[in-house]
Amino acid sequence: MCLMKSKASVNRPPTPDVLEDTPEREPTLQELINIKLIETGEKERLMELLRERLVDCGWKDEMKSLCRAFVKKKGRNNVTVDELIHVITPKGRASVPDSVKAELLQRIRTFLGSAAL
Amino acid sequence: MSSNINGQIVPHPCPHLAEFRRTSSKPFRSLHHCLRIKPPGGRAAIRRDPDEIPCCAACGLSSPSRLYACMTCATVSCHTITVDGDSLSHAAAHAASMPYGHQIAVDVDRAELFCCACRDQVYDRDFDAAVVIAQTTASTLGSGSTAIPPLQPENLRKRRRVNYLPWAPDLHERALIGSCSSPIGGATDDSYHFPRGLRGLNNLGNTCFMNSVLQALLHTPPLRNYFLSDRHNRYFCQNKSIDEGDSGNAGKRSGGINGNKNGRICLACDMDAMFSAIFSGDRAPYSPAKFLYSWWQHAANLASYEQQDAHEFFISMLDGIHEKVEKDRCKPHSEGSGEGLGLLLVTLGVDNCSKPQTIRANSQPQPAGLMVLAATSVSSSSGDCCIAHRVFSGILRSDVMCMACGFTSTTYDPCIDISLDLEPNQGGSTKKAAASSNHACNGEADYSSQNCGTSTLMGCLERFTRAERLGSDQKFFCQQCKVRQETLKQMSIRKLPLVSCFHIKRFEHSSTRKMSRKLDRYLQFPFSLDMSPYLSSSILRSRFGNRIFPFDGDEPDATNEVSSEFELFAVVTHSGKLDAGHYVTYLRLNNQWYKCDDAWVTRVDENIVRAAQGYMMFYVQKMIYYKASDKQVAS
Numbered sequence: 001m002c003l004m005k006s007k008a009s010v011n012r013p014p015t016p017d018v019l020e021d022t023p024e025r026e027p028t029l030q031e032l033i034n035i036k037l038i039e040t041g042e043k044e045r046l047m048e049l050l051r052e053r054l055v056d057c058g059w060k061d062e063m064k065s066l067c068r069a070f071v072k073k074k075g076r077n078n079v080t081v082d083e084l085i086h087v088i089t090p091k092g093r094a095s096v097p098d099s100v101k102a103e104l105l106q107r108i109r110t111f112l113g114s115a116a117l
Numbered sequence: 118m119s120s121n122i123n124g125q126i127v128p129h130p131c132p133h134l135a136e137f138r139r140t141s142s143k144p145f146r147s148l149h150h151c152l153r154i155k156p157p158g159g160r161a162a163i164r165r166d167p168d169e170i171p172c173c174a175a176c177g178l179s180s181p182s183r184l185y186a187c188m189t190c191a192t193v194s195c196h197t198i199t200v201d202g203d204s205l206s207h208a209a210a211h212a213a214s215m216p217y218g219h220q221i222a223v224d225v226d227r228a229e230l231f232c233c234a235c236r237d238q239v240y241d242r243d244f245d246a247a248v249v250i251a252q253t254t255a256s257t258l259g260s261g262s263t264a265i266p267p268l269q270p271e272n273l274r275k276r277r278r279v280n281y282l283p284w285a286p287d288l289h290e291r292a293l294i295g296s297c298s299s300p301i302g303g304a305t306d307d308s309y310h311f312p313r314g315l316r317g318l319n320n321l322g323n324t325c326f327m328n329s330v331l332q333a334l335l336h337t338p339p340l341r342n343y344f345l346s347d348r349h350n351r352y353f354c355q356n357k358s359i360d361e362g363d364s365g366n367a368g369k370r371s372g373g374i375n376g377n378k379n380g381r382i383c384l385a386c387d388m389d390a391m392f393s394a395i396f397s398g399d400r401a402p403y404s405p406a407k408f409l410y411s412w413w414q415h416a417a418n419l420a421s422y423e424q425q426d427a428h429e430f431f432i433s434m435l436d437g438i439h440e441k442v443e444k445d446r447c448k449p450h451s452e453g454s455g456e457g458l459g460l461l462l463v464t465l466g467v468d469n470c471s472k473p474q475t476i477r478a479n480s481q482p483q484p485a486g487l488m489v490l491a492a493t494s495v496s497s498s499s500g501d502c503c504i505a506h507r508v509f510s511g512i513l514r515s516d517v518m519c520m521a522c523g524f525t526s527t528t529y530d531p532c533i534d535i536s537l538d539l540e541p542n543q544g545g546s547t548k549k550a551a552a553s554s555n556h557a558c559n560g561e562a563d564y565s566s567q568n569c570g571t572s573t574l575m576g577c578l579e580r581f582t583r584a585e586r587l588g589s590d591q592k593f594f595c596q597q598c599k600v601r602q603e604t605l606k607q608m609s610i611r612k613l614p615l616v617s618c619f620h621i622k623r624f625e626h627s628s629t630r631k632m633s634r635k636l637d638r639y640l641q642f643p644f645s646l647d648m649s650p651y652l653s654s655s656i657l658r659s660r661f662g663n664r665i666f667p668f669d670g671d672e673p674d675a676t677n678e679v680s681s682e683f684e685l686f687a688v689v690t691h692s693g694k695l696d697a698g699h700y701v702t703y704l705r706l707n708n709q710w711y712k713c714d715d716a717w718v719t720r721v722d723e724n725i726v727r728a729a730q731g732y733m734m735f736y737v738q739k740m741i742y743y744k745a746s747d748k749q750v751a752s
Contacts, residue, residue: 031178038170044155055583080237 033112042111046104053100063092131235133220137188138241140218144188145244152228152251154523160662161228161248165191171225175207185222185231187211193225196233209233227662238663245664252661312706314341316395317402317716321409325715326427329700330434331405332713333687333735334388335395336704338742339508339615344392349504351386382411384437385504402716412437427689427700428534428620428733435505435533509533511614514653517593518605520586524597529611534618534733537577539636574619574642574734582609582651609656613648617683617736624695635695641727642685642734644705649681683736691732703729 027035037043054060066088071079130138138144153164163186164171171184173195183196185208194208205213212220212233220234228248232239286294314336318328334340343349387408394403412430413420415437419429513532518525584607587593592601621640626633649655658664688703702713703726712721 035170039168080235081231082236 036115037111040111040115046107049107050100050104053103054096057097057100059092059096059100062095063088066091130241131232131237131239133232133234134230134239134241137218137221141189145241145247147191148188148223148244149247149251152248154252160226161252163223163225163228173207175210183208184225185233186225187215187219188221188223188230189219190215194222196231209236229662229664240663240665242665245666249661249664249666311400311711311718311720313398314396315704315706315711315713315718316400317713317718319402319404320715321404321406322422323424324405324409325700326425326430327405327409327412328715329689329702329713330427330431330733331391331408332702332704333689333733334434335392336687336706337508337616337735338686338737340504341392343504343508344389345396349385349389351383351389354383354386354389382414382437384408384411384415384434387411388438415440424697426624427691428536431618431620431733432533435509438505439503506531506533508615509618511535511610511617512612514609514611514656516607516609517587518607519593519595519598520603520605522595522597522602524595526596534620535578535581535610536620536622537574537581538622539638539640540572540576540580571639571641574640574646577619577621577640578648578651582607582656607656609653610648610651611653613652613680613738615738615741617648619734619736621732621734623691623730623732633695635691635698637730639728640731642688642731644685644723645739646683646685646736647681648683652681680738680740682739684739684742685734686737686742687735688726688729688731689733689735690729692730700732701729 034043037046067084070084070087074083148163151163151165153162153167154160155162171186171193172178173184174192175194178195184193185196186193187208192211194206194211196206196208208222208231212222220232221239222231222233223229224231230239230241230244231237318331320328387405391403391405391408412434416433419425419433510531510533513530513535515528515530516525517528584605587604587606589603593604594600595602595604623636624633625636658666684705686705690701690703691698692701693699699714703721704711704713705726710721710723710726712719712725
């Protein structure tokens, strides 16, 4: 019975396997680092740290009020997430405090040193 | 395009999501196996296999900002928007290139739905519920047979709501009121034009700590209504059998109480007497000597002429009211002394408060009239024990999450007030941004813009409800790991009280230096405060990402939103040092501020209040705050 049901719902193309899509290409150094970061769980820790720092320094609240202001200006039914990201991202990138960037960079350097890529 | 269901704003699904739901029988079933919760207590993510590193099928990059998996064919594409925004992202191109039905995708790192055609986040109730339940079970996993079904605590404390019925006297009641009462005359003291009930309190020897809190309590709307509508009658009170006469000269008569020393004090009776005296129309400063004496008996350790902490007094006296009133509630049958009711002031119910009438009863006690009044009150909800708790008591929720396994234990604690730490004064430029933007959320942006860099009450509340990592020196025992682990603790407000009292911890004790000092730092407080960001429902919601799902405290009706708005009505300020200082209360009546400095009451500008160094702030739920109530200031 289970089989029947699942058969009935299969009306979609076969799931492409992501890893097989790019077998020939050598992964770049950046990608290698990224994979290493994910595998060790360091990326998760870094993201957590970053999240915490950005809350602490008020960056998150700043972004929130920017978003609020934008939504207010455009009218709440006329805003899409894409639009919001498009408008806010440049401001967000620019206003991350240097101290936070430096700390993250230091953490990544230390990681790379210990991971010995 | 949104509708309001269950008190939440529910956006209408976009046509693509609606179509997607219609065409597939079990639209999100395949996703259930792919939901991964990153422990401990992390966000939900979508991975086909736990170790999968998703990357865009078109460009092969695995670390662009947003990766979406198509809900129909599971193709992962990135959605990096080009600066000019004219060329399609890979996700959008995928949706456009495929036959109709590939628009809905899921963010692989956030497990949130996105419509690639509308280029907007979309919400689906079933999907969100599945994610929330997966996240909740992940944090309670392994508690074995005693595993509580997810989200049970949310339903444990369903309050029974009694519908509000405005009371209007019928003919019989009208006649009764008319025959037994006469209206209190207009402003007897024309020199003041102050609202009724504004009366100085004499300092009885370093008792400004008491006077300041009493002034706030005397003008706490629900408390005032309770006592002025004769819900606690000192002549009928069971706890006390003394025939103490007119409260106005209680100070002179203090000798009469001495014979009654066997602990039969009732602070509520003294409050009742005080309310009668304060609202009698007499403007001469009142001496709360009898109250002080009763309080000394209640709190013997504080009985002295020394300076005391106003907050300590507040807690102690509410405690006193709680103890006594609890025993004798709903037993007003024994007739007290023949002296009658003295003053019976009636403030009519919430809806009629735009012009509350004050009526004075004749000196004859009228039990029938009492019954009428008692019947008007909404039957007290179960669990609320006394007037002090009914007005001030809220419920705090505390979540302690194990950092190793993600197991979360939740406790609910009643609270009378909320003590807040002043923000540390490291004062970087970044801190300023936090303070000012917080302020903007609460609608006083103009005031904050010129003033950024100061700490605000919202900032304190935000810190109060922020998740706090408990260090290795204060590990908690995790029920699941069976060892002490590092934990993440987060407070939130499960139930708001009718009146919120915020106590600012201005007295700092340093155990290492063996000394205490007072923090004179300025704290900005808004006149209107929205408490919704600090509610458990909001705090929990933020843990699960953007979802449509009812969380702890979300009421089935939309009343929650209304009752999270508060208005400031009293501020107790402290000036001076730790060991010697002075308390002054600012009261807001008829939207006009008055400074109550012991026996002196003066009208002040609101900017003076804003600039004051607040020690205790009293906020009342907006729906029971009478902005233009009582009497017209200029009659």
